[in-house]
Amino acid sequence: MTGPAGRGPCGLPTYPWRLAPEGLATRRQLRAMGLRPGGQPVVAQIERPRRGRGPLVAYLYRTDQARPVRPMTPAKWRAVAAALAARRTCPACGLDRGYTIPISLGICVTCADALAIAA
Known part of the structure; x- marks a missing residue:
């Protein structure tokens, strides 16, 4: 899939679950890489459909703008x-x-x- 599946209610590009493009990651994925969003805005979202309820939504951030996690003092x-x-x-x-x-x-x-x- 080359582009987003649509636009969410916030106007963000929306991708299907597990089909986000390279260079975008969720907060958890950034943390696993030792990174944090660092104040950058959300650039897209992914939606995971669920039966009988609304979809789960995860926000995506650019990995090239992410900053290293601050060390614990x-x-x-x-x-x-x-x-x-x-x-x-x-x-x-x-x-x-x-x-x-x-x-x-x-x-x-x-x-x-x-x-x-x-x-």
């Missing part, structure tokens, strides 16, 4: 580590359980079991 690494530690720490007993506390329980499994036995 030590402060960012510390912030990510702190956020992950907070997800592992039980608010009831205050222990780092080594796993992410289930949102459905709000506390660690041990504390939830103790509450269920006490009730």
Whole structure:
């Protein structure tokens, strides 16, 4: 296929799923290449049809205008580590359980079991 299949509601060239031309990539594809859009506008889109629902749409960016991904700084690494530690720490007993506390329980499994036995 040489050209787009049509124009989307935004006026962007629209390509069928898996038929985007060379030189265009989605955000995930750019990330896999170690790149980011870098402020450039969306140049096209691809649509994947779905039964009974609207199509999935992925926006495409030019790979020649993409910039390298910014490296993680030590402060960012510390912030990510702190956020992950907070997800592992039980608010009831205050222990780092080594796993992410289930949102459905709000506390660690041990504390939830103790509450269920006490009730």
